[in-house]
Amino acid sequence: MTLELAAVMRRRGLDVSFTVSPGETVALLGSNGAGKSTVVELCAGLLRPDSGRATLDGQVLFDLPGTFLPPHARRTVLLAQEPLLFPHLSVRDNVAFGPRSAGESRAASRLLADEWLAAAEVSELADRRPAMLSGGQAQRVAVARALAASPRLLLLDEPMTALDVAAVPAQRRLLHRVLLNRSVILVTHDPLDALALADRVIVLQGGRIIEEGPTRAVFAHPQTEFTRALTFGLDLSAGPAVPGGGPGSAPIIGV
Numbered sequence: 001m002t003l004e005l006a007a008v009m010r011r012r013g014l015d016v017s018f019t020v021s022p023g024e025t026v027a028l029l030g031s032n033g034a035g036k037s038t039v040v041e042l043c044a045g046l047l048r049p050d051s052g053r054a055t056l057d058g059q060v061l062f063d064l065p066g067t068f069l070p071p072h073a074r075r076t077v078l079l080a081q082e083p084l085l086f087p088h089l090s091v092r093d094n095v096a097f098g099p100r101s102a103g104e105s106r107a108a109s110r111l112l113a114d115e116w117l118a119a120a121e122v123s124e125l126a127d128r129r130p131a132m133l134s135g136g137q138a139q140r141v142a143v144a145r146a147l148a149a150s151p152r153l154l155l156l157d158e159p160m161t162a163l164d165v166a167a168v169p170a171q172r173r174l175l176h177r178v179l180l181n182r183s184v185i186l187v188t189h190d191p192l193d194a195l196a197l198a199d200r201v202i203v204l205q206g207g208r209i210i211e212e213g214p215t216r217a218v219f220a221h222p223q224t225e226f227t228r229a230l231t232f233g234l235d236l237s238a239g240p241a242v243p244g245g246g247p248g249s250a251p252i253i254g255v
């Protein structure tokens with residue numbers, strides 16, 4: 001799915017324009033307050049820009065002033081730092097919720113849920129309540145729930161931040177596997193996430209795009225102080241550590 005977005009949101013100091021191609025993962029990088037979360041919330045329909053236009057595979061998400069598609073009609077899914085699972089539902093029913101809401105039968109939704117739980121390697125947790133999960137397990141379930149909803153655009157807002165440092169590599173590996181060939185925007189502070197998962201990076205500062213390009217190229221030849229500092233000491237010459245190579249066979253440390 002192709003996302004084409006141009007948006008101005010004055011009270012957040014944001015003015016951006018970019019595209020996400022079909023099957024492409026784009027990482028949004030930038031310091032605190034740069035506008036990363038604002039961009040994904042605009043895509044998800046949680047915020048309304050002052051002006052601009054966005055389309056997802058030709059369907060207008062917003063074209064202001066005038067058209068503004070509500071979040072539930074966008075088929076975008078936002079996966080935030082905290083998994084935000086429904087506490088009163090089992091893990092399986094949490095994952096089945098998306099397809100069920102989209103009109104699938106109860107049986108078909110549960111079958112789909114079981115498939116995604118297997119893909120996220122958490123099948124054994126299907127009957128638990130979210131309160132009985134570790135942070136890493138809950139994030140895996142949240143990934144399964146997000147994908148079971150068959151989003152046209154997946155929005156990940158710092159999906160590793162709340163995790164114990166020991167759980168991060170496994171989560172990164174899971175995301176690497178399930179994000180392949182999807183259209184994704186990934187907000188991250190971690191250059192390793194960008195290298196492992198993103199085909200392209202967009203660097204934001206003060207609500208503007210200050211640098212963008214293929215992840216490896218941008219990191220190898222940073223044009224801004226922010227990116228130079230972010231990638232300082234990163235070993236870009238090492239071979240790929242993600243089986244089969246990452247997007248563009250990005251060499252990764254510690255994946």
Ligand SMILES: Nc1ncnc2c1ncn2[C@@H]1O[C@H](COP(=O)(O)OP(=O)(O)OP(=O)(O)O)[C@@H](O)[C@H]1O
Nearest residue numbers: 011012013030031032033034035036037038039204
């Ligand atoms: N709820 C809010 N109400 C008003 N202004 C906000 C709100 N959230 C963020 N802002 C402002 O909007 C701008 C962009 O913030 P945003 O949260 O998008 O940045 P970010 O790059 O995601 O930052 P971080 O890395 O700290 O999460 C900042 O100036 C911030 O102060």
